[in-house]
Amino acid sequence: MGLGEPLRTVGGEWLRPAEPSQAAALYAAVDASREALAPWLPWCTARYTPASAEAFLAEATLEHRTLIFSSHDSTAVLGAVSLMPVDRYDEVWKLGYWVRADVQRRGLARRAAATLCQAAFAASAVQRVSILVAVGNAPSRRVAQALGAQQEGVLKSRLLLPSGRHDAAIYGLMPEALAEDLRP
Numbered sequence: 001m002g003l004g005e006p007l008r009t010v011g012g013e014w015l016r017p018a019e020p021s022q023a024a025a026l027y028a029a030v031d032a033s034r035e036a037l038a039p040w041l042p043w044c045t046a047r048y049t050p051a052s053a054e055a056f057l058a059e060a061t062l063e064h065r066t067l068i069f070s071s072h073d074s075t076a077v078l079g080a081v082s083l084m085p086v087d088r089y090d091e092v093w094k095l096g097y098w099v100r101a102d103v104q105r106r107g108l109a110r111r112a113a114a115t116l117c118q119a120a121f122a123a124s125a126v127q128r129v130s131i132l133v134a135v136g137n138a139p140s141r142r143v144a145q146a147l148g149a150q151q152e153g154v155l156k157s158r159l160l161l162p163s164g165r166h167d168a169a170i171y172g173l174m175p176e177a178l179a180e181d182l183r184p
């Protein structure tokens with residue numbers, strides 16, 4: 001399985017590349033999770049509409065954006081995991097993830113993130129993944145740790161969130177450190 005193709009996690013969920021036909025399902029997942037996502041994801045505001053989901057999926061991008069589904073043919077979105085280039089010369093990418101409110105705390109984020117990172121490492125497209133997390137975002141920090149990422153420091157006032165500016169923990173994940181039990 002390579003980047004750009006559907007990927008199966010160790011838990012049996014599937015990651016499929018984000019595409020315009022998924023807009024309604026993406027909007028439904030975000031809309032059902034607004035309270036849980038809004039403190040940490042600046043794009044999840046009261047102004048997030050079906051058109052926002054359509055625009056996001058129509059955007060041409062270098063990112064590896066995937067949506068999470070419970071099975072290969074399921075159409076209900078469980079969350080998303082993406083890799084965004086931050087430094088293409090040095091092949092450093094940034095990982096992002098969110099999970100629908102009603103299916104959080106089941107290990108979904110770590111399985112999905114590990115699956116995408118593993119595919120990116122295997123394709124030799126990515127040599128190092130950074131994860132930037134507000135210091136108060138305990139669930140996301142747990143996900144970074146579970147993946148095998150190491151905290152490398154705290155960046156002062158690095159993130160602008162709805163509640164204001166926040167310090168952010170920066171994690172680094174190298175191919176060899178990716179948690180064995182999460183590798184597909």
Ligand SMILES: CC(C)(COP(=O)(O)OP(=O)(O)OC[C@H]1O[C@@H](n2cnc3c(N)ncnc32)[C@H](O)[C@@H]1OP(=O)(O)O)[C@@H](O)C(=O)NCCC(=O)NCCS
Nearest residue numbers: 037040097098099104105106107108109110138139140142
């Ligand atoms: C962060 C997020 C993606 C995690 O998704 P998930 O599928 O629930 O993640 P996992 O089940 O793999 O792991 C969650 C971990 O957080 C822990 N956790 C959950 N809620 C918690 C809380 N309120 N306080 C402390 N820990 C918490 C869980 O116990 C688990 O850790 P454990 O392995 O030590 O038990 C999800 O909470 C989310 O979508 N948050 C909003 C968006 C966001 O913050 N994205 C990341 C931005 S950097």
